[in-house]
Amino acid sequence: MSRKARGRLFVGAMVLCLAVSFGTLGWLLVTTFVDGIPGLTSKLFTAPPSTQPDEAGARPAILATVYIAALLLLMAVPIGVATAIYLEEYAHKERWYNRLLELNIQNLAAVPAIVYGILGLAFVVRGPFGIGRVLLAGAIILTLVVLPTVIISSREAIRAVPESISQGGLALGATKWQVIWRQILPAAIPGIATGSILALSRAVGETAPLLLIGALQYVAFDPTVLGPFTALPVQIYTWIKLPDPEFQALAAAAIIVLLAIVLTMNAVAIFLRNRFRQNW
Amino acid sequence: MDQEQQPDTHARLAPGAPSIDSSRIAEVSLGTARADLERREQVFHVGDLSVAYGGKLALDGVSLDIYGNTVTAFIGPSGCGKSTFIRCFNRMNDLIVGAGVEGVVQYHGKDLYAKDVDPVEVRRRIGMVFQKPNPFPKSIYDNVAFGPRVLGQKKGLADVVESCLRRAALWDEVKDRLEDGALGLSGGQQQRLCIARALATSPDVLLMDEPASALDPIATAAIEDLMHDLKREYTIIVVTHNMQQAARVADMTAFFSVNIHEDGKGRHGILVEYDATTKIFTQPADKRTEDYVTGRFG
Numbered sequence: 001m002s003r004k005a006r007g008r009l010f011v012g013a014m015v016l017c018l019a020v021s022f023g024t025l026g027w028l029l030v031t032t033f034v035d036g037i038p039g040l041t042s043k044l045f046t047a048p049p050s051t052q053p054d055e056a057g058a059r060p061a062i063l064a065t066v067y068i069a070a071l072l073l074l075m076a077v078p079i080g081v082a083t084a085i086y087l088e089e090y091a092h093k094e095r096w097y098n099r100l101l102e103l104n105i106q107n108l109a110a111v112p113a114i115v116y117g118i119l120g121l122a123f124v125v126r127g128p129f130g131i132g133r134v135l136l137a138g139a140i141i142l143t144l145v146v147l148p149t150v151i152i153s154s155r156e157a158i159r160a161v162p163e164s165i166s167q168g169g170l171a172l173g174a175t176k177w178q179v180i181w182r183q184i185l186p187a188a189i190p191g192i193a194t195g196s197i198l199a200l201s202r203a204v205g206e207t208a209p210l211l212l213i214g215a216l217q218y219v220a221f222d223p224t225v226l227g228p229f230t231a232l233p234v235q236i237y238t239w240i241k242l243p244d245p246e247f248q249a250l251a252a253a254a255i256i257v258l259l260a261i262v263l264t265m266n267a268v269a270i271f272l273r274n275r276f277r278q279n280w
Numbered sequence: 281m282d283q284e285q286q287p288d289t290h291a292r293l294a295p296g297a298p299s300i301d302s303s304r305i306a307e308v309s310l311g312t313a314r315a316d317l318e319r320r321e322q323v324f325h326v327g328d329l330s331v332a333y334g335g336k337l338a339l340d341g342v343s344l345d346i347y348g349n350t351v352t353a354f355i356g357p358s359g360c361g362k363s364t365f366i367r368c369f370n371r372m373n374d375l376i377v378g379a380g381v382e383g384v385v386q387y388h389g390k391d392l393y394a395k396d397v398d399p400v401e402v403r404r405r406i407g408m409v410f411q412k413p414n415p416f417p418k419s420i421y422d423n424v425a426f427g428p429r430v431l432g433q434k435k436g437l438a439d440v441v442e443s444c445l446r447r448a449a450l451w452d453e454v455k456d457r458l459e460d461g462a463l464g465l466s467g468g469q470q471q472r473l474c475i476a477r478a479l480a481t482s483p484d485v486l487l488m489d490e491p492a493s494a495l496d497p498i499a500t501a502a503i504e505d506l507m508h509d510l511k512r513e514y515t516i517i518v519v520t521h522n523m524q525q526a527a528r529v530a531d532m533t534a535f536f537s538v539n540i541h542e543d544g545k546g547r548h549g550i551l552v553e554y555d556a557t558t559k560i561f562t563q564p565a566d567k568r569t570e571d572y573v574t575g576r577f578g
Contacts (some may be wrong), residue, residue, distance in 0.1 A: 092377060093377075094377070094378075162414075164410060164412060164414035165414060165416060165417075167372070167375070167410065167414070168410065168414040168415075168416065168474070168477075169416070169426070169430075170372070170375065170403060171370065171372065171403055171407065171408035171410075171478070172403065172404070172407070172426060172427040172430065172477065172478065172480075172481055173400055173401065173403045173404030173405075173427060173430065173431060173481050174400070174426075174427075174430040175400050175430070178430045182426075182430070183416060187417060
């Protein structure tokens, strides 16, 4: 085979791989939209679930998902950013315990979400904290799921701020904390925000840990932080299990809503990244 | 070589002026220039200073005095420890993990490395300008106001900003766009902004670590002119790898060189010769200095 032909073959193989991944995704999207569009009515957003498909909606699930996202933002981002600041700015990298900590955080990012569900069931829902099968428990578990990702992306954002900037601040008689608070964090915020939002959008779609801790499959009332709850992915899972094709259509519609939420979050992340990108 | 070696009218005659090594002056024809400098206030006294990074010696046994309202240049080949040395004056080496400083650095007679000395306070009094201009990604105004702000000053910032920008010879170029981002300035303007920013904490010493090495010749000339003006009010220490620059701006020059260890693996910097700039460039006492300034080495 000539060298040119080999080059063409390689390009062809790459295009085929691309086609497989995009084709699958496109086909999924098309079938979901075809099935789901009829179900996308205002009732989906206003009505609670019901045994009658024409009366059923996903209001409690959508609200709970929004609540969970907000709680995640409040819990995962401050803890994650604080950890990242410690690891980047204070921890001595030569010390073995700090290196162990780093290695563990990287490993935790790869742990399947359901493992966090088991942990949450034992420690948060039952066990020492014992707050029961409530929305807050779900949010705490999802916080654990996203925390490693938030820490890793925040660390990268902090590391991207050039050393010359913090040296300049210190040389002016600023304390370490002033340099972190006034220079490093403001410069790192676009990166931190992007990473955190992407992590959050992943968590919003998580189903397994919520099922494990016993998110209810039928919730006919608006959720509260300390009350029983369902979530959009759980609701989708519930509907998809039902044999009635009308519920299948509702599930498809709910998938579109979930997709819209996730894609909006990702769009915000991309916007922040482009808008505040710093060229040093 | 054309040099500014005239006694500066602004020279402060310190009441407790350091003792003058008269034997040295007698043997040196240019001794008068040095004697005049030595009559100035002694701002820093460095005694047998050594710096090591992670146990590896970087600079060994340096002793010299820095005089007030004087430009002192540190020259020498790469790796001779001149940048390491300048960072001892504002304790920037403290920030490097594993850096160890031994010996004495006195600032107006006070040991800079004493236990009760706060490095943050040291850095306020001893300003620093870096090799690569490093303006903060903020407005021009906020860059200059940064120092006073971290020290808690809230009022009168506009006056501080204006006077510092004037002293850094940048005011006329930026007065109409103080709120613009500092990163939009040219390299030379950015470096003068960094000088203005360093002046805003009212230091009495300015450390400049190769301040013009990233700039074009015109911007370099502007920085050198500025150093001439600033030494009326400040004591300036400048690291440079450009010998002509040292000859143009400095009153005193210290030549550093590299000592290669006998095993051939390690190397560390040493101070070879420290004297009036004219003397270093015309009648160096040490062969190594002569080789370096005449371009035979380095």
